[in-house]
Amino acid sequence: MGGTVRPDGISPAAVEAAPGLWRVDLQRHDLSVPGREVVQTRVEFTPDSPPFTHFHPGEEIIYVLQGSLEYRLDGHPPVVCHAGDALTVGYGVHHQARNVGRGIAVELATYVVEKGKPLLTRVD
Known part of the structure; x- marks a missing residue:
């Protein structure tokens, strides 16, 4: 990722997806499995970013690069992941x-x- 980090710590390439939630799309490619693609995104959260429930049409593999994030997945107790931790969210699982x-x-x-x-897809 190029560029200088802004004074608020957010990457200059980031696009605000929701209040306090910034996304930088890194790559998107078709896979060898028909009808599937891989999308890789850097997601940056401010401390005041409100959580929202959502799901994806496939699996999400998360690696925490910086800070601490609490994940709430339907049917599971909340889990806090710190820099260096990884988490996988299953297909269609509602989470925040x-x-x-x-x-x-x-x-x-x-x-x-x-x-x-x-x-x-947001779940309201």
């Missing part, structure tokens, strides 16, 4: 994430999803 630290928290999200479907 929130920053439980004081600074910017960052995850690398790799999605193995059905091609042509929305990457993220």
Whole structure:
């Protein structure tokens, strides 16, 4: 990733996806499995970013790069992941994430999803 980090700690290439939630799309490619693609995104959370429930049309593999994030997956107790921790969210599982630290928290999200479907669907 190029560029200078902004004073608030957010990557200059990031696009705000929701209040306090910034996304940087890194790559998107078709897979050898018909109808599937991989999408890799850097997601940056401010401490005041409100969590929202959502799901994906495939698996999400998470690696926490910076800070601490609490994940709530339907049917499971909350889990806090710190920099260096990994977590996998299954196909269609409703979940949410929130920053439980004081600074910017960052995850690398790799999605193995059905091609042509929305990457993220909010559950209200």
